[in-house]
Amino acid sequence: CSAIDACESSNGGCSSKAECRRTTPGNRACVCNAGYTGDGIVCIEINPCLVNNGECDRNAECTQTGPNQAVCNCLKGYSGDGKTCTYISLCSQNNGGCSEFAICNDTELTERTCTCKPNYIGDGFTCRGNIFQELLRNSNTSRFYFHLEALSIRDITGPGPFTLFVPHTDILNSDPRVKDWIAKGVMAQVLRYHMVGCANLLYKDLTTITNITSLQGDLIHISSSQNSLVLNNKAEIILSDEVGTNGVIHVINRILVP
Numbered sequence: 001c002s003a004i005d006a007c008e009s010s011n012g013g014c015s016s017k018a019e020c021r022r023t024t025p026g027n028r029a030c031v032c033n034a035g036y037t038g039d040g041i042v043c044i045e046i047n048p049c050l051v052n053n054g055e056c057d058r059n060a061e062c063t064q065t066g067p068n069q070a071v072c073n074c075l076k077g078y079s080g081d082g083k084t085c086t087y088i089s090l091c092s093q094n095n096g097g098c099s100e101f102a103i104c105n106d107t108e109l110t111e112r113t114c115t116c117k118p119n120y121i122g123d124g125f126t127c128r129g130n131i132f133q134e135l136l137r138n139s140n141t142s143r144f145y146f147h148l149e150a151l152s153i154r155d156i157t158g159p160g161p162f163t164l165f166v167p168h169t170d171i172l173n174s175d176p177r178v179k180d181w182i183a184k185g186v187m188a189q190v191l192r193y194h195m196v197g198c199a200n201l202l203y204k205d206l207t208t209i210t211n212i213t214s215l216q217g218d219l220i221h222i223s224s225s226q227n228s229l230v231l232n233n234k235a236e237i238i239l240s241d242e243v244g245t246n247g248v249i250h251v252i253n254r255i256l257v258p
Contacts, residue, residue, distance in 0.1 A: 017043035035067025057085040077110045101127035121245050131164055131244035132157045140239060140251050143169035144191070151188045155215055160246030161200035163212075165220070165231060167255045168238065175255055192216035193258040200247055203229065203240040218258045232256055 003025035006012050012020035014030035018040045021029045030040025037046050046068040048054040054062035056072035060082045064070050072082025079088050090096045090112040091104035098104040098114030102124045105113045114124025121128055128134055132154070135145035144166045148154075156162045172178060181187040193216040201209070206229055211219045221232050229237045235254035242249040 014040050015043040017045075033067075035069065056082050059085040059087070098124050099127040101129065119245060121243070128242075128244045130157060130246045131160075131162060131242075131249050134242060134244045134249060135164075135166065138242065138249075140168055141166045141242075141249060143172040144194075147172070147187065147191055151191070153188060153191060155192065155197075156195060156247065158246065161198065162247035163196040163199050163201040164247065164249045165194045165196075165235070165237070165252050165256060166249055167194070167235075168251055168253060171253060171255060177255070177257075189216050189258060190255070193218060193220070193256050196220070202243075202248055203237065203250070206237075206250075214258070216258050220256065 005022060006026055006028035007014075007020035007022055011018070012028040012030065014020040014028070015032065015036075015038065017036045018030045018032045018038075021031060023029050032038050032040055032043035035046055036043040038044050047064045048068050048070045049056075049062035049064050053060070054070040054072065056062045056070075057074065057078075057080065059078045060072045060074050060080075062070050062072055074080045074082055074085035077088055078085040080086050089106050090110070091098075091106050095102070096104035096106075096112045096114065098112075099116065099122065101120045102114045102116050102122075105115070107113055116122045116124055116127035119129060132145070132148070135141045135148070148156075156164065178187070181190050193214045195215040196212050197215050199212070201212070206222055207224070209222050211221055214220055223230050223233060225236075231237070231252060235252040235256055237250045238253050239251035242251075
């Protein structure tokens with residue numbers, strides 16, 4: 001007589017995910033393979049993510065990859081290996097995308113607010129100071145700023161409001177009259193003729209006005225021509241409504257002469 005091998009046929013009736021082990025002649029035991037749980041007849045894949053988040057960090061996602069196997073990935077807004085995840089401050093990198101003149105505040109995961117600093121205005125992504133500061137920051141108007149600085153003209157650093165009509169930098173650089181005005185000591189008068197005090201006049205406001213008085217004292221005439229606003233029948237406004245804390249800047253394509 002020979003002993004009957006209970007595991008010889010159909011894995012001894014054990015699960016395909018189990019090992020059939022001979023015990024005594026004609027008997028066997030079914031043991032689930034590693035990564036599976038059950039009585040051996042029925043073996044179910046173990047999902048480690050169901051217990052304690054698979055040993056992942058509480059700010060990580062556990063993803064099952066196989067029997068009793070998983071990977072841990074930090075949630076959005078966190079960094080790390082999944083076992084340890086650290087909150088990423090949006091504001092810690094590039095000021096959170098806010099303006100350099102804004103304060104970035106983390107509010108919640110993947111969210112932050114941008115608020116312009118005191119003495120600046122804007123939406124937090126773009127923040128502007130007073131118009132004297134803004135002249136320098138814009139290449140279209142920076143030459144006008146340098147002329148003001150050279151002559152120590154600080155009229156527009158006050159609370160305002162002011163309206164400026166600034167000749168484009170290229171115009172100030174190329175007009176030969178500028179050197180003559182500087183030599184004759186009249187450049188300050190020319191510059192002040194481009195400034196209007198006690199008024200924050202946007203483009204739409206200028207369409208309703210025909211004359212305004214400059215800080216130099218002379219009038220500036222405003223008219224419309226081919227859907228554009230023209231000053232003194234010569235200088236066209238080519239860029240408008242650059243708003244600062246104490247006024248507004250308009251860029252013109254000619255120098256105004258009092």
